[in-house]
Amino acid sequence: MTIDASQTAFPSPRRRGASRKRRRLALFGLVGIVLAAATALVLTALDDTIVFFRTPSEIAQRGETPGTRLRLGGLVKAGSISHDGPDVRFTVTDNARDMPVTYSGLLPDLFREGQGVVSEGVLQDDGTFKADTVLAKHDENYMPKDVADRMKAQGLWKGDEAGGAK
Known part of the structure; x- marks a missing residue:
């Protein structure tokens, strides 16, 4: 009595290897899809919080x-x-727009009129901004070139007159 290999309950070693490769490939594909979806969700959630600061106009x-x-x-x-x-x-x-700010505490040494400032806090019902942190920015000599070029185009750059960066 001869047994036909195609009628046995066990697949041939060649078929077993192919199905193992297929399962591994499917697993990698599934992991890739899950990682892509997770990355998309994280980037969507962080979209508004990645901004370093907003101006009063924004x-x-x-x-x-x-x-x-x-x-x-x-x-x-x-x-x-x-x-x-x-x-x-x-x-x-x-x-373009102004926003009143209230702050309680010590101000940084570089804080003064006409100086760049970034404050972190909460927007109040009356339209004022209650800051709990105030950071004074360095003068425009430390600005990246593209930001300085935009300020020059708007006529806000004073670096050339004060002997600053050109």
């Missing part, structure tokens, strides 16, 4: 709701700084 344009935690950046408007004990009030501007 905040107004986006219609941020009160209670939103964010970073506000711009220039300290001339004549807007007022001290009341440890509390400080000043206005951040991007030369």
Whole structure:
């Protein structure tokens, strides 16, 4: 009595290897799809939080709701700084819109009128920004070239007159 190999319950070693390769390939494909989906979800979730700061115009344009935690950046408007004990009030501007800021605490040494500032805090119901952190930016001599070029195009660059970077 001869047994036909095609009628046995066990596949041939050649078929077993092919199905193992197929399963491994399917597993790698599935892992790749899951990783791609996870990456897409993370990037979508981080889309708004990757921004280093928003200007007053961007905040107004986006219609941020009160209670939103964010970073506000711009220039300290001339004549807007007022001290009341440890509390400080000043206005951040991007030369298109202004936003009043309140802060309680010590200000950085570089903080002054006309200087770049980034403050982190919460947007209030009355439209003011309550900062819990204030960072003063270095002068424009430390700006990347593309940012300096945009400021020159808007007429805001003062580096050439002050002997700064060109």
